Amino acid sequence: MRTSPHTLRAYRKGTEVLLAHASAHAWNLLHPGHREPGVYVASLSASGLKPATVMARVAAASALYRALRWAGATDADPFADVKRPKDRTKGIVKNPPYRQDFVGAMLAQADAQEQVLLLLLAHGGLRIAEALALTWADLDLGRRRLLVAHGKGDKARWVPLSARLREALEGWQAQVPALPQTPVLTFRAYSSAYERLQKVALRAGMEHEFRGFHAGRKYAGTQLYAATKDFTRVAGFLGHEQVDTTRRYVELPEDDLNDVVEHFR
Template sequence: MERYTGDRLTQARALAGLSDDSLRVKAVTAARDKDAALLWDLTLACLSSETSAGVRLSPHTLRAYKKGVEVLIDHAMSNAWNLLHPGRRQPGLYVGSLMALGLKPATVQARIAAASALYRALRWAGATDSDPFADVKRPRDATRGVVKNPPYRADFVQAMLAEADVQEQVLLLLLTHAGLRIAEALAVEWSHVDLTRKRLLVAHGKGDKARVVPLSARLREALAALRAETAGTGRLFSIKAYSSAYERLQRLALKCGREHEFRGFHAGRKYAGTQLYAAVKDFTRVASFLGHEQVDTTRRYVELPEDDLEAVVEAFQ
């Protein structure tokens, strides 16, 4: 992770260190030739040096941006776009073409975010003043995320834990008990773990915000077992990449005979949020636990029981 950040900084400096004229010429040439590789380099340099997240943008986010830039360039080539001066209606038609492909609204939103990042980079390089996606309408999904991708069920989590090795147990419990994002879980170091005080420091959460989360008894037990198997220094996991962690848990689900129930990492985080809300009935506290800035975001993570008002309504006078 540290080496990767350094490489990104080096790339950003290589472009940002050019004179204004040289950078502008490079960007104009890349846009004219629709050079996807160079346009991505410009976007990455701008993201690394000109955004609040900077070089701490997660690999997952960067992959989504890169894919979005490539998709836009392909579309521009197929539809004879002038990238520096696109027609007023072309961005809307681009979004329409994405929707026509049957992409989910969330995927289309990610593609628009990537396109906006590319144009921010072109403006940063002095190649254009255009911001063609500023007023484009983003599609919205009427189905709540917690309905499309609900929390894992308790029996599935328990089945996975029963078959998991110690490292897999800790990873699962960081998701389902501590509510960590996968990037946060893979970045945990032993120095962040305080078993005596029963808490964990999430040193670099989303937006580089730190928070402290409590450790459940089962998670503390798994952490103690993992520490006994390792040197207890550095990172908790030998797993570093998102894809490696996904494959590891996917294989575990297959081992349990429940591979059809495995839906990635976020369903585990939603499990933690739903469990906590059931206990405290307070979205603000759950938002703090999950590291959400907005409580409205937390509402999309918590599955409410269908009969949670039944007893109250029963007593109406």
């Protein structure tokens, strides 16, 4: 199973934080005391980190101990029963989809390659790792679709292409040596893609509205749900195994039920 670069970065950071804490508090890392993991989690919360960040740090710590158990270095599973903080705010509220005016303003300021990246996220619903891994061989413009060969969990899926995304891909294809196994995007690093879109947002005068890549994926999911009213189809489009995950990607209008309730008998 492939692990996304984003997850690897999060695990690396979480491991660094744990090791620094263990060193400062004289942990025996292979045989931690019963209270030490709980104290670690409490210290993360007390430092002002958001619950989601604390949970990410705990996930990294748990992954480290899984690796240590696999290597035979320890039998400890110290974070198995540690109480994790709960975030009562829904993810769709904390990081909502981009708005249509934002996407339009970004596309107006983006160059040909940046338009492709934006539309792979906002129209194709791709994860950033999937967009960066896309090759020209994965495109089937004639049948208006692309192949995500290695999605999350190493699962493949076909994604339909909007007319705007096809146009952007064709325009970019005419500018570069589009060999079958060549990546569609010339930059391969997450940080490079982030910097490119951050500069586009600055040119568009919307640097404060730019919130990374995931809000573009949520934009795609929200647009598709508005058209289909079907979470199952949106889940397949986004590459989610569980529909409950998809519900966190779709922003529902506050008056979504008004017309239905109006005609109750």
